[in-house]
Amino acid sequence: VCSCSLSCFCLYFPRYASLYFCCAIEDQDNELLTLEVVHRYVELLDRYFGNVCELDIIFNFEKAYFILDEFIIGGEVQDTSKRSAVKAIEDSDMLQETVEEYMNKPAF
Amino acid sequence: MPAPIRLRELIRTIRTARTQAEEREMIQKECAAIRSSFREEDNTYRCRNVAKLLYMHMLGYPAHFGQLECLKLIASQKFTDKRIGYLGAMLLLDERQDVHLLMTNCIKNDLNHSTQYVQGLALCTLGCMGSSEMCRDLAGEVEKLLKTSNSYLRKKAALCAVHVIRKVPELMEMFLPATKNLLNEKNHGVLHTSVVLLTEMCERSPDMLAHFRKVSLVPQLVRILKNLIMSGYSPEHDVSGISDPFLQVRILRLLRILGRNDDDSSEAMNDILAQVATNTETSKNVGNAILYETVLTIMDIKSESGLRVLAINILGRFLLNNDKNIRYVALTSLLKTVQTDHNAVQRHRSTIVDCLKDLDVSIKRRAMELSFALVNGNNVRGMMKELLYFLDSCEPEFKADCASGIFLAAEKYAPSKRWHIDTIMRVLTTAGSYVRDDAVPNLIQLITNSVEMHAYTVQRLYKAILGDYSQQPLVQVASWCIGEYGDLLVSGQCEEEEPIQVYRLLATVSSGVCDSGDVLLFVFLSFHFPCSRIKKVVSIYGSSIDVELQQRAVEYNALFKKYDHMRPALLERMPVMEKVTTNGPTEIVQTNGETETAVLETKPPHSGLQPGSQANDLLDLLGGNDITPVIPTAPTSKPASAGGELLDLLGDLNLTGSPVSAPAPQISQPPFLPDILKSATFLLSTGIPSITAYNKNGLKIDFSFERSNTNPSVTVITIQASNSTELDMTDFVFQAAVPKTFQLQLLSPSSSVIPAFNSGTITQVIKVLNPQKQQLRMRIKLTYNHKGSAMQDLAEVNNFPPQSWQ
Numbered sequence: 001v002c003s004c005s006l007s008c009f010c011l012y013f014p015r016y017a018s019l020y021f022c023c024a025i026e027d028q029d030n031e032l033l034t035l036e037v038v039h040r041y042v043e044l045l046d047r048y049f050g051n052v053c054e055l056d057i058i059f060n061f062e063k064a065y066f067i068l069d070e071f072i073i074g075g076e077v078q079d080t081s082k083r084s085a086v087k088a089i090e091d092s093d094m095l096q097e098t099v100e101e102y103m104n105k106p107a108f
Numbered sequence: 109m110p111a112p113i114r115l116r117e118l119i120r121t122i123r124t125a126r127t128q129a130e131e132r133e134m135i136q137k138e139c140a141a142i143r144s145s146f147r148e149e150d151n152t153y154r155c156r157n158v159a160k161l162l163y164m165h166m167l168g169y170p171a172h173f174g175q176l177e178c179l180k181l182i183a184s185q186k187f188t189d190k191r192i193g194y195l196g197a198m199l200l201l202d203e204r205q206d207v208h209l210l211m212t213n214c215i216k217n218d219l220n221h222s223t224q225y226v227q228g229l230a231l232c233t234l235g236c237m238g239s240s241e242m243c244r245d246l247a248g249e250v251e252k253l254l255k256t257s258n259s260y261l262r263k264k265a266a267l268c269a270v271h272v273i274r275k276v277p278e279l280m281e282m283f284l285p286a287t288k289n290l291l292n293e294k295n296h297g298v299l300h301t302s303v304v305l306l307t308e309m310c311e312r313s314p315d316m317l318a319h320f321r322k323v324s325l326v327p328q329l330v331r332i333l334k335n336l337i338m339s340g341y342s343p344e345h346d347v348s349g350i351s352d353p354f355l356q357v358r359i360l361r362l363l364r365i366l367g368r369n370d371d372d373s374s375e376a377m378n379d380i381l382a383q384v385a386t387n388t389e390t391s392k393n394v395g396n397a398i399l400y401e402t403v404l405t406i407m408d409i410k411s412e413s414g415l416r417v418l419a420i421n422i423l424g425r426f427l428l429n430n431d432k433n434i435r436y437v438a439l440t441s442l443l444k445t446v447q448t449d450h451n452a453v454q455r456h457r458s459t460i461v462d463c464l465k466d467l468d469v470s471i472k473r474r475a476m477e478l479s480f481a482l483v484n485g486n487n488v489r490g491m492m493k494e495l496l497y498f499l500d501s502c503e504p505e506f507k508a509d510c511a512s513g514i515f516l517a518a519e520k521y522a523p524s525k526r527w528h529i530d531t532i533m534r535v536l537t538t539a540g541s542y543v544r545d546d547a548v549p550n551l552i553q554l555i556t557n558s559v560e561m562h563a564y565t566v567q568r569l570y571k572a573i574l575g576d577y578s579q580q581p582l583v584q585v586a587s588w589c590i591g592e593y594g595d596l597l598v599s600g601q602c603e604e605e606e607p608i609q610v611y612r613l614l615a616t617v618s619s620g621v622c623d624s625g626d627v628l629l630f631v632f633l634s635f636h637f638p639c640s641r642i643k644k645v646v647s648i649y650g651s652s653i654d655v656e657l658q659q660r661a662v663e664y665n666a667l668f669k670k671y672d673h674m675r676p677a678l679l680e681r682m683p684v685m686e687k688v689t690t691n692g693p694t695e696i697v698q699t700n701g702e703t704e705t706a707v708l709e710t711k712p713p714h715s716g717l718q719p720g721s722q723a724n725d726l727l728d729l730l731g732g733n734d735i736t737p738v739i740p741t742a743p744t745s746k747p748a749s750a751g752g753e754l755l756d757l758l759g760d761l762n763l764t765g766s767p768v769s770a771p772a773p774q775i776s777q778p779p780f781l782p783d784i785l786k787s788a789t790f791l792l793s794t795g796i797p798s799i800t801a802y803n804k805n806g807l808k809i810d811f812s813f814e815r816s817n818t819n820p821s822v823t824v825i826t827i828q829a830s831n832s833t834e835l836d837m838t839d840f841v842f843q844a845a846v847p848k849t850f851q852l853q854l855l856s857p858s859s860s861v862i863p864a865f866n867s868g869t870i871t872q873v874i875k876v877l878n879p880q881k882q883q884l885r886m887r888i889k890l891t892y893n894h895k896g897s898a899m900q901d902l903a904e905v906n907n908f909p910p911q912s913w914q
Contacts, residue, residue, distance in 0.1 A: 061163060
């Protein structure tokens with residue numbers, strides 16, 4: 001992990017194999033816990049995609065965002081349970097209209 | 109029109125691009141297609157197009173034309189549309205675009221949607237990018253959801269409320285009632301977000317803080333924390349064997365805010381803090397994260413000293429950890445606490461000093477700052493050794509700060525003057541080019557103050573620049589010292605150096621790093637050893653290309669040739685400088701214009717005197733474009749004290765235009781002296797004829813004149829007294845008085861013995877201020893011993909040539 005300081009934010013760059021994460025935090029935030037937050041996010045991705053790899057994230061970037069939005073809102077962690085975030089995404093996926101509902105045309 | 113290509117298709121295509129230009133081309137083509145699709149108001153594929161647009165936005169390409177489309181998606185009934193629409197809103201819109209306000213109504217509707225996931229989307233979007241207007245409009249809805257029993261929505265509503273409070277602090281009151289039951293939840297998500305909400309409220313409002321202290325929030329939090337630690341393994345929230353560290357850390361942070369400056373609250377949390385500090389597993393990062401938060405809390409609240417020591421010891425252990433993140437975090441925290449818990453941090457000094465040798469740059473910097481904070485009278489020698497070694501080996505970006513820090517610490521805690529000078533010299537030799545500009549005058553001032561160290565200092569400096577003269581500050585200091593104390597270097601107190609060797613060194617130095625300071629040296633050396641070679645070198649510089657060098661060289665040449673008799677007076681030692689504070693701009697004491705009574709009188713610094721140029725100013729003082737004589741202290745003739753006798757002298761002097769019983773004659777007053785001297789500049793004599801003022805009994809006194817070009821009221825008279833008898837005249841004292849309209853200053857004579865047979869003279873300088881340009885008249889009184897008897901004579905001098913006073 002390397003870090004650099006800007007005026008009010010600190011940037012932390014944890015590295016997971018070929019993936020680089022960049023995280024901006026404030027003065028009063030716990031730097032060591034930030035590393036745990038990033039680690040938890042990777043775990044969530046792993047749980048959803050099953051052995052997540054780089055390509056999963058590239059071709060499903062919108063899903064990566066959705067998972068992030070279930071984990072963090074406005075910069076704060078909203079749920080500390082490993083299960084609930086992934087369950088919410090899976091349930092939401094179910095709600096997405098099926099192919100037929102799009103008049104025989106695929107969603108996206 | 110064919111169907112727009114699918115998202116994944118686009119991604120695949122873009123990834124095949126081999127160059128930046130190729131990628132740009134693909135993207136432009138697709139953007140064009142998307143734009144025309146938007147124009148056709150195609151509902152079916154809007155979602156797909158916006159998704160592709162978001163991907164291209166992620167790559168860095170402009171996507172603003174999709175903003176309105178996101179709004180249309182949000183308004184759609186389909187969940188897929190809403191999902192992408194809200195994501196697009198969060199990525200593409202912010203409060204700077206007026207368009208975003210159009211979202212407000214949609215969000216309001218979605219907050220009341222029947223499907224919780226739609227509500228969740230709306231809450232998320234509001235909580236991430238809601239502007240203050242949006243927050244004001246929708247705060248009520250958020251507050252409603254904060255009270256729902258659905259924990260999925262409750263936790264999101266809590267974080268949304270946090271965002272609302274950040275944007276519109278006045279709305280904080282509104283959420284207060286809802287917070288009553290928040291901590292009774294079992295759901296960790298709700299607990300966590302509730303703690304965040306409470307933290308935000310307490311941080312922003314002292315009233316809220318007081319309120320929460322009163323409603324016994326602290327015991328509640330302590331209970332929750334205890335349950336977390338004690339409870340068994342919970343797979344859902346576990347991280348490496350620790351139960352929900354995120355929640356633990358947030359609770360600790362809230363406790364910190366509640367306990368700050370409050371004895372009761374601090375008391376209530378002492379036990380749990382001690383428990384967490386001692387029982388947490390430290391093998392993984394997560395345990396250390398909790399310990400770190402605990403330490404921060406302990407240091408911030410009013411904890412008992414045992415607990416504080418425990419906290420600092422934890423930080424000390426962190427310093428030994430292999431993980432450099434943890435070391436970094438420990439150093440940062442120690443830096444914050446070193447002022448308040450100095451002794452406890454001192455115990456870990458050796459570990460901190462070891463961190464100076466770390467590979468990581470940020471850690472080195474923190475360690476350096478902390479080391480300076482820890483230097484005190486007891487450990488200064490050891491610490492300095494380490495810090496000097498660090499200065500040697502550290503990266504250039506640190507050297508300036510390190511050097512300054514060493515100077516400061518050395519000044520405060522130096523055990524002896526010799527050590528102090530050694531330390532500064534070591535810094536100049538290792539990192540000379542990085543020291544700040546004010547280091548040189550400070551060092552010089554320090555050296556002049558330590559009189560007994562002069563010989564030692566000048567020797568060391570000489571040896572230093574013998575080896576290496578690339579460091580400018582070192583050369584400056586060395587030049588100054590060798591110039592001032594060159595006699596100590598060469599005669600007696602030094603082992604083997606000869607003037608010629610010194611001269612040779614300076615010639616090499618000046619050929620490499622020539623500034624006028626080096627030329628000065630020759631002058632000073634020549635004072636001690638008038639040497640034709642030195643004079644030759646100086647005259648070489650008389651035709652140098654550098655204008656300043658040329659000017660100085662010519663002036664010094666003139667000094668050698670015509671004013672050799674002035675040299676002793678000119679080249680007296682600099683007086684000891686006033687001690688100055690290191691942090692402020694240094695005040696250089698002006699040496700011209702000193703009165704006899706107060707040598708150390710400090711003049712206010714010139715306005716516009718910058719610290720950076722003071723080194724040069726110092727050298728200027730020494731050479732000076734105007735050569736102003738330094739008045740040595742306690743001269744033998746003091747006009748001020750001769751008042752009584754002068755009264756007699758002037759008793760019957762015929763004063764034109766004023767009554768005979770005139771009040772006391774004008775005696776030179778100290779305050780006026782500076783003016784005379786400041787304005788006096790020597791010019792080559794413009795040909796004013798000299799006179800013989802007195803010639804009796806073998807004693808002849810000649811006057812020669814000079815006028816100042818900057819101040820026409822000043823006349824400078826140089827007297828020369830010679831003795832044509834066959835015996836010496838001893839204890840010779842010359843006194844003079846002038847009429848009231850004049851002012852007079854007498855400098856000290858070159859000696860008090862006039863040798864016989866005209867074999868030598870006494871010279872003395874008189875300065876007369878004649879603002880009204882009246883005819884110059886003077887009464888003189890001479891006393892001396894001759895042939896065993898005391899002689900005394902009075903005379904009037906009336907034959908002043910008109911050019912000397914007109």
